[in-house]
Amino acid sequence: MQFTYSNPTRLHFGQGQIAAIASEIPKDKKVLVIYGGGSIKRNGVYDQVVAALSEHQWQEFAGVEPNPTKETLDKAVAIVKQDDIEFILAVGGGSVIDGSKYVAAAAHYEGDGWDIMTGQYSVKSAVPIGAILTLPATGSESNSGAVITKKETATKLPFRSPEVQPRFAVMDPDVMKTLPERQLINGIVDAWVHTCEQYITMPVGAKVQDGYAETLLKTLLEIGQNFDNRDNDTWRANLMWSANQALNGLIGTGVPQDWATHMIGHELTALWHVDHGRSLAIVQPWLLRNQIEAKRAKLEQMGRNVFGLEAGDDLAERTIEAIEVFYHSLNVDTQFADHGLTHEEAVNTVVKQLDEHGMTALGESQAVTLERSREILEKALA
Structure with missing residues (x-):
């Protein structure tokens, strides 16, 4: 490092x-x-x-x-x-x-x-x-x-x-006491994906960054699981501090960073006004599945250390499923259908925007090409 x-x-x-x-x-x-x-x-x-x-x-x-x-x-x-x-x-x-x-x-x-x-x-x-x-x-x-x-x-x-x-x-x-539920949920998801963008990449031996990222993810997971107890000073303080620590530069220092989920998600927001946090939940699971071999080691680490999943050849796959379950528990969709277009038109529209904005090689290894983005969007856009 x-x-x-x-x-x-x-x-x-x-x-x-x-x-x-x-x-x-x-x-x-x-x-x-x-x-x-x-x-x-x-x-x-x-x-x-x-x-x-x-x-x-x-x-x-x-x-x-x-x-x-x-x-x-x-x-x-x-x-x-x-x-x-x-x-x-x-x-x-x-x-x-x-x-x-x-x-x-x-x-x-x-x-x-x-x-x-x-x-x-x-x-x-x-x-x-x-x-x-x-x-x-x-x-x-x-x-x-x-x-x-x-x-x-x-x-x-x-x-x-x-x-x-x-x-x-x-x-x-x-x-935060008067914030609508939807905005609080968006904040949880946003902070979660910010952490993931700096964590679910490839192992580089950065023990402190990994350990702190996992602590943030476990905290956000607990906050989401206890959403019904949100009218609580401790709950509010921990969400506010977690969201800050997720993107103040610390956990991303000295490690590879992804951000492909954000770049694709931005297009959904710009085109169809999807809430930022919800655009990330729509894209992320499908991006992780698309890039699973490159990200397998970190997904397995996340499965063990964040979700407490048992070892196995399909641990990475089960970790992605656990992420989806977390989103669904907050009533956050992982597909988007309200674009008002046919499936093919919607995918083509987003890919065209990505191309025009120079988002043609995304991710920590620049492996998310326009073709990979198309494959991700084929799944993410219902």
Whole structure:
């Protein structure tokens, strides 16, 4: 293993921590608070933000969608440029935080912000960001990545830059109390697949990364199995922390990473607005079956250490079945039929999108070619 690892985001975890933003953001900075559909005004988070920013000069931008769009975010970019905003506070889940990262980077660029997503522009600086997490799922509050959708072309692309790593993040599990069941389930699945993308690859002897990934998976499995007990401080705290640790860079440091499930899943979201977490559950089991020989050793390790399955020649196959059973126990489908197209049309549409977006050799070994993606989609799209 050879790697450089740093996570500079300062985390304030626990009840009542929103007040910490008062000292985290310099009082002489002009602040833009970015949030989504307004749930923060119903659950008390907005009032806590207002109180914490009582000595700051600030304004707000609302309306960031789930799977944030360039079209909406560019309006916030214009505000940042016009009003000389010096600090961005993202208040929401992964979509709001991802969107704020785009705004922060695009505001320091004179061209079209989409150039960041296509790689035509490399981010050199960005407006500083802080985050208040309201929905545990993506880990965006303490990583440098974001995924943005261009509504006009149904294109969903990721970008990554250390310049948009949040300076601090507040994680108060109390904010989860009013979340709908569907969003909590999506968060469990999202964190689960994030962990798998960095774990179900090939053995490289990284004992700590493997062991921590397995601990996260066992924790998420237990959280899902105890979903009926979700109105519980310990349950909420463990989900929020697990989702953060799944994608803060630690378990993926020094090991191969996959992410093919995400790249294919992004197309389902962009085309048919499938919830991000649910798009991953639709793709992952079929991708694992398609790539089972390359992933057999790690699947067997997962079967033993996460699910407690007995040894046998079919252990890898039974591990994939156990993953599917876990999703189904949460009422999450592992096939998608609501695309409104014939099966052949739906598969061809996604493959065409993958080709246009350069997703032609995915996975830790670049083995998921367009042909392999087609085979996966033949099973995933009902």
